[in-house]
Amino acid sequence: MPGISSPILTNAQGQVIGALPWVVNSASVATPAPAQSLQVQAVTPQLLLNAQGQVIATLASSPLPQPVAVRKPSTPESPAKSEVQPIQPTQAVPPPAVILTSPAPALKPSASAPIPITCSETPTVSQLVSKPHTPSLDEDGINLEEIREFAKNFKIRRLSLGLTQTQVGQALTATEGPAYSQSAICRFEKLDITPKSAQKLKPVLEKWLNEAELRNQEGQQNLMEFVGGEPSKKRKRRTSFTPQAIEALNAYFEKNPLPTGQEITEIAKELNYDREVVRVWFCNRRQTLKNTSKLNVFQIP
DNA sequence: GGAACATGCAAATAACCC
DNA sequence: GGGTTATTTGCATGTTCC
Structure with a gap:
């Protein structure tokens, strides 16, 4: 042009x-x-x-x-x-x-819109900064306002580089230091993340973005090379339970939400899943139950 | 239909207890 | 050391928009 x-x-x-x-x-x-x-x-x-x-x-x-x-x-x-x-x-x-x-006008609800804080989990940055009369520093001395500003800036700068959340996640995974996924980038930008996590992620993103902008100034090709690294760190594939397995697991859970190691082994054998997978399922199931029952206590009938 | 973003839930990890 | 809970992270998939 x-x-x-x-x-x-x-x-x-x-x-x-x-x-x-x-x-x-x-x-x-x-x-x-x-x-x-x-x-x-x-x-x-x-x-x-x-x-x-x-x-x-x-x-x-x-x-x-x-x-x-x-x-x-x-x-x-x-x-x-x-x-x-x-x-x-x-x-x-x-x-x-x-x-x-x-x-x-007519924009998506911003951080100033009230977002309900669930009683069961640590509130996110967006929930905290949206609360009126909330100090910009949280109890750990984390500057929520600064994080909010950075998250906003980060998104603008990412878009102006023409990068997607997926590209940033992949690039971060390919580089030295902690790896983060597209989900993590998405949650950070939306501030759907605890202040502690945001505080941890912020310098990583800041450093990476500064480097990306530098590369971009040297030329588009440099940026693409910087971004296009091969992701190396991979976690175990997510298990997908069949409806039958879920049903059986729930039945076991109703009978005994805290099975012994021996019982977990037997259940795993019977359902043909890894023992560790079944153990994690019970952990997460207890967590879910705890969260939902806590929630119900505060729910308006 | 496909790309980008959003989200539910399994997996990983840290801190703690016995 | 082996268990737990609390919290964080990412895979898999849903949603939105072009």
Whole structure:
């Protein structure tokens, strides 16, 4: 696209998610990028605009207007999704007169929307930050507000690199240090994660993303090489119990939720599953029962 | 139909108890 | 040391959207 002075920001699908008001690395823009790739680079001042010229985010550590992603107005009822709005490419978007704009309407429920906290489990970051009068530091001294901001920023920066959650997860698994899956990235971005886990994951993601952005500045090919490593760490395949097995296990559980080692061995033999698999099933079943019964105590009849 | 994201539940791990 | 519970993590699959 020669001659474009206000770069269009696209995601991995080539969807236009916005535009950047300033081009700094003109070389990278001038270079034709592969189809599934980042097309522009966000640089100082790091502001991301949508096609309407609204600032949807900054890439700095300053507080961001929220929510970050601009949703399609036609689908405001799907709160679970956080897709950015596909926008038809437009002519060059002039920089906005006002830097910080109010959030676009009809967006997914943000962290400010009340989310019920279940009594049975540790609350997530999103649950904590959505609670009114909750201090930004939790009892362990974890800065929830900082984590929320980082999660928001992370998603914007990931999308601006044209990367999916799966790609980030695979890349993290392939690199040195702790491995995380697509699920982990998804939960982190949604803050569907405990403050402790978020605190642990944040520096890993931060370091990885900084490196990814550096590689991207050196060229799209470098980024793809960085991201495209072979995942090495694999966990055991998830067992899928047959309905008959579940039924039998539940029957055993009703009779005795805490079988002895010998009993577990016998059950495993009878159902033709690994002893360890059956032991874990009983552990998880007790956990589930405990959680649901705790929940019921607080449920309004 | 396929890609990307979201989520339920099995597996892994840490901390604790006896 | 072998068991437990509490918590975290990821596979498998559901949902959403193009």
